[in-house]
Amino acid sequence: MESIKYDLAKTPLREVNQFLHSDASVLNGKHIDIQNPNGAHNIAVGLKSEAKVNIHGHAGYYAAGMNQIADVTIEGSVGAGVAENMMSGRVHVKGFASNAAGATAQGGLLVIDGDAGLRCAISLKGADIVVGGSVGSFSAFMAQAGNLVVLGDAGEGLGDSIYEARLFVRGKVKSLGADCEVKTMGPEERKILVDLLSRSGHSDVSPESFTLYGSARTLYHFNVAKSGAY
Amino acid sequence: MADTPNKIPQTEPHQSWTFDKLTNSQIRRAAATGIYDIRGGGAKRKVPHFDDLLFLGASVSRYPLEGYREKCGTDVVLGTRFAKKPIHLKTPVTIAGMSFGALSAPAKEALGRGAGAVGTSTTTGDGGMTPEERGQSKILVYQYLPSRYGMNPDDLRKADAIEVVIGQGAKPGGGGMLLGQKISARVAKMRCLPEGIDQRSSCRHPDWTGPDDLEIKIAEIREITDWEKPIYVKIGATRPYFDVALAVKAGADVVVLDGMQGGTAATQEVFIEHVGIPILAAIRPAVQALQDLGMHRKVQLIVSGGIRNGADVAKAMALGADAVAIGTAALIAMGDNDPALEAEYNKLGTTAGAYDDWHEGRDPAGITTQDPELMKRFDPVKGGQRLANYLTVMTMEAQVIARACGKSHLHNLEPEDLVALTIEASAMAKVPLAGTNWIPGMDKF
Numbered sequence: 001m002e003s004i005k006y007d008l009a010k011t012p013l014r015e016v017n018q019f020l021h022s023d024a025s026v027l028n029g030k031h032i033d034i035q036n037p038n039g040a041h042n043i044a045v046g047l048k049s050e051a052k053v054n055i056h057g058h059a060g061y062y063a064a065g066m067n068q069i070a071d072v073t074i075e076g077s078v079g080a081g082v083a084e085n086m087m088s089g090r091v092h093v094k095g096f097a098s099n100a101a102g103a104t105a106q107g108g109l110l111v112i113d114g115d116a117g118l119r120c121a122i123s124l125k126g127a128d129i130v131v132g133g134s135v136g137s138f139s140a141f142m143a144q145a146g147n148l149v150v151l152g153d154a155g156e157g158l159g160d161s162i163y164e165a166r167l168f169v170r171g172k173v174k175s176l177g178a179d180c181e182v183k184t185m186g187p188e189e190r191k192i193l194v195d196l197l198s199r200s201g202h203s204d205v206s207p208e209s210f211t212l213y214g215s216a217r218t219l220y221h222f223n224v225a226k227s228g229a230y
Numbered sequence: 231m232a233d234t235p236n237k238i239p240q241t242e243p244h245q246s247w248t249f250d251k252l253t254n255s256q257i258r259r260a261a262a263t264g265i266y267d268i269r270g271g272g273a274k275r276k277v278p279h280f281d282d283l284l285f286l287g288a289s290v291s292r293y294p295l296e297g298y299r300e301k302c303g304t305d306v307v308l309g310t311r312f313a314k315k316p317i318h319l320k321t322p323v324t325i326a327g328m329s330f331g332a333l334s335a336p337a338k339e340a341l342g343r344g345a346g347a348v349g350t351s352t353t354t355g356d357g358g359m360t361p362e363e364r365g366q367s368k369i370l371v372y373q374y375l376p377s378r379y380g381m382n383p384d385d386l387r388k389a390d391a392i393e394v395v396i397g398q399g400a401k402p403g404g405g406g407m408l409l410g411q412k413i414s415a416r417v418a419k420m421r422c423l424p425e426g427i428d429q430r431s432s433c434r435h436p437d438w439t440g441p442d443d444l445e446i447k448i449a450e451i452r453e454i455t456d457w458e459k460p461i462y463v464k465i466g467a468t469r470p471y472f473d474v475a476l477a478v479k480a481g482a483d484v485v486v487l488d489g490m491q492g493g494t495a496a497t498q499e500v501f502i503e504h505v506g507i508p509i510l511a512a513i514r515p516a517v518q519a520l521q522d523l524g525m526h527r528k529v530q531l532i533v534s535g536g537i538r539n540g541a542d543v544a545k546a547m548a549l550g551a552d553a554v555a556i557g558t559a560a561l562i563a564m565g566d567n568d569p570a571l572e573a574e575y576n577k578l579g580t581t582a583g584a585y586d587d588w589h590e591g592r593d594p595a596g597i598t599t600q601d602p603e604l605m606k607r608f609d610p611v612k613g614g615q616r617l618a619n620y621l622t623v624m625t626m627e628a629q630v631i632a633r634a635c636g637k638s639h640l641h642n643l644e645p646e647d648l649v650a651l652t653i654e655a656s657a658m659a660k661v662p663l664a665g666t667n668w669i670p671g672m673d674k675f
Contacts, residue, residue, distance in 0.1 A: 014453065017453045017454075017456075041450070042449055042450045045453050045454050061446045061450070066383040068383060081437035081438070087383065103436040104378040122436040122437070123436045125378070125422040141436075142432065221410060221427065221428045
């Protein structure tokens with residue numbers, strides 16, 4: 001695979017991102033290495049081709065934001081909003097992720113090897129997220145669709161006001177948010193979990209060790225009797 | 231001698247000012263239902279407004295321009311600060327963001343047709359961009375909202391400008407609401423929600439908090455769109471001086487400032503009427519913030535919330551705005567609340583001009599609905615033509631006033647052209663009370 005190297009200590013971010021927005025004919029099948037990210041924000045945002053991008057170090061906010069098709073790996077930790085509103089493709093964080101990881105993502109797979117901060121998978125709209133460590137409080141807030149798999153623990157208020165997303169948590173959940181409840185994991189959900197574990201490098205982890213959480217659907221319509229829950 | 235008991239003069243029945251008929255009906259409604267009232271539109275209460283200002287016109291000390299003969303420019307360029315491709319509008323009257331979902335697809339199409347015909351922009355809303363709207367809008371502003379319903383980077387790239395919505399005048403600090411009646415299969419799919427549920431839109435963006443984060447978020451959108459498109463920041467009028475200053479600091483090309491009269495698709499009546507300030511009170515602090523930062527006319531200011539005619543346009547611009555936006559007025563131009571439909575409004579328990587249950591989706595005009603039968607009543611071509619006519623009239627009216635004030639461009643209108651009819655308007659707009667040199671709160675002007 002042809003490799004292209006960029007050094008963010010020498011090349012301005014705008015130039016790197018503009019290259020990463022080149023036509024698919026230029027980028028498809030290319031491997032791009034980005035050195036010295038030094039926590040810069042907005043690295044590799046808005047990609048839309050079959051490029052493979054490796055960021056060698058820590059990235060700031062919105063790394064691989066709004067990703068489409070591309071495969072982006074961050075060999076370090078990331079700031080807030082990694083892969084936010086991702087549409088498709090794959091984003092892999094080898095370190096830790098800050099708040100709002102995978103916010104509003106509609107498709108594709110986000111893999112975080114370490115922990116994720118507050119509000120992971122907030123307003124999730126169809127993407128898959130696998131967190132090797134734990135997630136912070138208020139994760140999957142108003143999550144609409146998609147799957148969140150957490151190998152560690154979850155903080156307070158998991159899945160508050162959740163719609164149709166599925167939350168698989170292996171460890172302890174400090175507390176569930178409004179309208180989020182334990183669900184029975186049927187064969188369909190188990191299959192989704194097994195597939196996600198396999199695609200995120202956790203094939204050795206038993207799906208039976210997870211609990212499934214989802215929406216009790218009691219807040220789908222305004223209801224005076226439920227006013228205390230809002 | 232006392233009158234006989236059956237002839238004692240009676241006083242007129244005295245309705246309490248505090249407990250007036252409307253208030254009492256609200257109390258009875260709350261007592262009967264146990265839930266707050268939800269409606270569409272903006273503040274209906276009387277607030278100081280552009281009607282409380284007058285233009286002085288030219289006479290001996292000022293020199294007017296000949297009506298219909300001498301040129302009076304109306305064009306405006308938005309997004310000159312950072313965007314590679316600023317927007318050029320022929321009229322400063324733009325169409326405010328209104329969602330597909332709140333409005334029917336034909337209504338959105340009509341907005342695009344009307345705006346396109348006169349060379350101005352239209353704006354998407356919560357729920358994403360429809361092909362009808364993109365297809366019929368020559369200049370389309372794409373709203374980037376807290377809910378991110380239907381947010382797609384391909385649509386960001388298709389837009390002519392991007393408006394990061396922090397809030398709106400009808401409900402600053404509040405999110406959107408779309409009740410189940412309007413969550414049709416198509417709306418549900420675009421928003422990635424189950425069909426028919428009562429949908430709440432977030433009041434905060436999911437992946438940033440505060441002005442420093444906003445700066446990074448704007449930078450992200452610029453990076454994704456290769457710095458081509460103007461980025462607007464829309465705020466509801468509350469603390470305009472600080473909010474405008476922070477939006478500029480965060481890197482906005484354009485600030486959109488929406489007063490409490492600006493409409494919403496649906497929210498609580500108590501929110502609409504009691505949170506936020508009138509647009510008249512918000513413009514001068516916003517312009518002051520731009521001037522203090524040396525950014526007036528460099529970061530453009532669009533104001534909205536109760537703009538109805540060319541006089542309102544001219545007054546907003548004289549106070550320092552670069553352009554205005556209309557929402558409710560555009561719907562009325564297209565046929566919303568038309569007295570011709572009075573019998574049908576009566577059936578809904580209301581009257582033409584007062585209909586505001588837009589969230590229920592039973593609009594007899596076929597505009598604020600997702601009902602296929604009601605939608606058929608609305609002709610997007612005719613609706614677009616009516617809107618184009620109305621926009622043309624507003625623009626010409628503003629020109630009439632500008633020429634009378636001796637201005638060769640609407641942007642040359644200035645606060646010195648205005649006086650106020652009331653002390654309140656004088657204090658808010660910082661123009662003198664008519665016939666005096668007094669502005670409350672200022673030693674001199």
